[in-house]
Amino acid sequence: MWTRLRLAFAAILLLLLLTASWGQGVPPTSAQTSAAWVHLDVPPLRLHALPHTYAAHHLPDLAREAQASLNRIAARLDMPVTTPLDIYFVERIFWQGGVAYGSKVIISWPARNYLRIPIAAYLDHELTHALASRLTQPDGETNALLAEGLAVWATGGHYGVEPIHHIAAALARSPNYITIPDLADNLHAYQHETAYIEAGSFVGYLVETYGLETVKRLYASANTPERIIGRTYAQLERDWLTWLRPIPNDPAIAHWFDLRVRIFDAMRTYQETFDPAARELPPEPSNWTAEHVRTYAHTTQDPFAIVLETLLADINAAHRCGDLDAAESLLQRLTTAMRARAPTDADLHARLETVLAVQNARRWAQGDPTAAPPTPAVLLWAPLLALAERTGARLTITDLATLSPNHAVATLLIEKRWSDTSLVLQWQTTNTGTKWLITAITEQTQRSRDLCTKSPIASTTNRHSRTSTLVWLKPMRASSW
Ligand SMILES: [Zn+2]
Structure with missing residues (x-):
């Protein structure tokens, strides 16, 4: 039973790593730094993302957004584009999430996107910088x-x-x-x-x-x-x-x-205090070291920082959707919790417990002997679902069927709240007689509602x-x- 549970659990974690990623991934060594990116060419755009990141998993969607943005901006500036432009997507939010170096731009596009700025706004803004860099003169x-x-x-x-x-x-x-x-x-x-x-x-x-x-x-x-x-x-x-x-x-x-x-000033206070790496501006990607790859392929794993990021995401969602009273009251809770450096209300305590439960469960699934074994399976699912919800994804089991004693299929609907796409995943496990294996994961991306x-x-x-x-x-x- 434990083996089956552990494998089932590993399967869930794998899915979440693929989708509602907590920024996991294996950082490359320095020798691999230049080859650290995965690429997608849609001329004249060249898209790059760090492996195992949320952006890497969504490059085709991002390519469509980037092409639309480039068409928009080239027309807006009346500047046809003939030479390549490079867009690098990273997992950690730095500053407000975008920077341009000539024809190269870097954009944060993480699974847990606490800024909730639409991708089109990032692309339009940074691609304007990239095109406008051609307007400057060498001695201008x-x-x-x-x-x-x-x-x-x-x-x-x-x-x-x-x-x-x-x-x-x-x-x-x-x-x-x-x-x-x-x-x-x-x-x-x-x-x-x-x-x-x-x-x-x-x-x-x-x-x-x-x-x-x-x-x-x-x-x-x-x-x-x-x-x-x-x-x-x-x-x-x-x-x-x-x-x-x-x-x-x-x-x-x-x-x-x-x-x-006030929200963005509080966000910068969050970065300075709880995720100082977010206050560093990444250099031009050709100058990256292995340390840069490590920094930007991941984001913070500190449990309380994750809680604060989920609260920031809620604040920005409320403000963006026009619910200013809710945004104001959430902002006060964020400010209070940041000052205390600890949860200061029941909801924040619950969020922290959820994050800790899932981090423990992940360590347990990876065989960490210090992790406490989770008990009934239903208790394992609950925090996962709750965390997925709170860290940027709505994860719904739309179907969970045991087709035979040795074959089970689960269909999960994963809606990314910070994205306009959602994923439908079907995951199958088969018992070989001695252990359960994941035999198939199929994925389908669909547009989600506003x-x-x-x-x-x-x-x-x-x-x-x-x-x-x-x-x-x-x-x-x-x-x-
Ligand atoms: Zn700018």
Whole structure:
């Protein structure tokens, strides 16, 4: 019975490693570093992922998203793509989850995605950087105001399609406003979400006023706009603020954005305190060492950090879906727990117990003599199901049948809450007389429904016009200006 249980358990764990991965995988040695990636070519894109990661398992889905994104961005920037672009997907979230080095971009796409930023937003943003890198001259000027502003504008928002001019108008009336000359001087010194939205709206204003081609020329003389359009950043800031002025004051947008800032500031506190590796920016992949592979093929296994990440995921889900009261209350619980460095309410205690139970069960299935043997099978399933649910997957046994005394089939539906795809897996085990073996695992990917019960951004949102708004907020009177 124990052997059968252990094998069945190993099967479940294998499935979860393949799907709702806890970031497991065998890190390569340094000699294998350059060959550490798995690849998928969809010219002109070249996709790369670290073996055994969530992204590696979803490369075909990611390729479709990346092709759609590239088409979108190439049209948006009016820049046809003729040379290869490389996208590297990693398991650990670093910073906000994306970075570009010329035509190479790195994007975090983990199983336990606590940021809940849509993949399209990452791809649009980083591929804009990759294309825009061709606008710079060897002896030209660059600055982050134009680089990040162009990426936010081309994406239609920062972490998705968002009403950037409405948010900027709210910021311009708030004490958190950052001046454009300050952003031009050193954008990365300021509050991240605020700086990026202001930059996106500012670049959007420049495109609407001076045209895309002029903005592209400005990109190569980024520190001296007066050379291209005859106005300094201080003068352009006054023009932009005048342009934003007709947008009516909207406390709901201001509240929504203020909460985003506090959520992402809390997220950065989480990273600094509980997953310091997430505050390191990965270098260009050709410069990676075996240590980089180890760092980015995995994510934290600390049980309490996993609990905090599940809470962060819930916070971002609530905020993204427009449930601001829930997001606010979850954020307070996160802040309290991070200060205490321990679970501070019954739900967090339950989450921690679940994580510990499954980590123990995994060690037991791997033959670790220090792991406590789990008892009845039903008790083994329960924490697995609960953890799958809480760490990013909804795992439902849709069928579990013993076809004969020596042959069992389980069909599992695994819905990834942070992804728009789900997996249907069928796993068969056969008893050879002395032990049970996994004889087949079949997998089918299917699109899943929109995960928000109320979508924060309507499909009717006009992503590139000043009439875009958050539909769960009260309607904007765009025609008034
Ligand atoms: Zn960027």
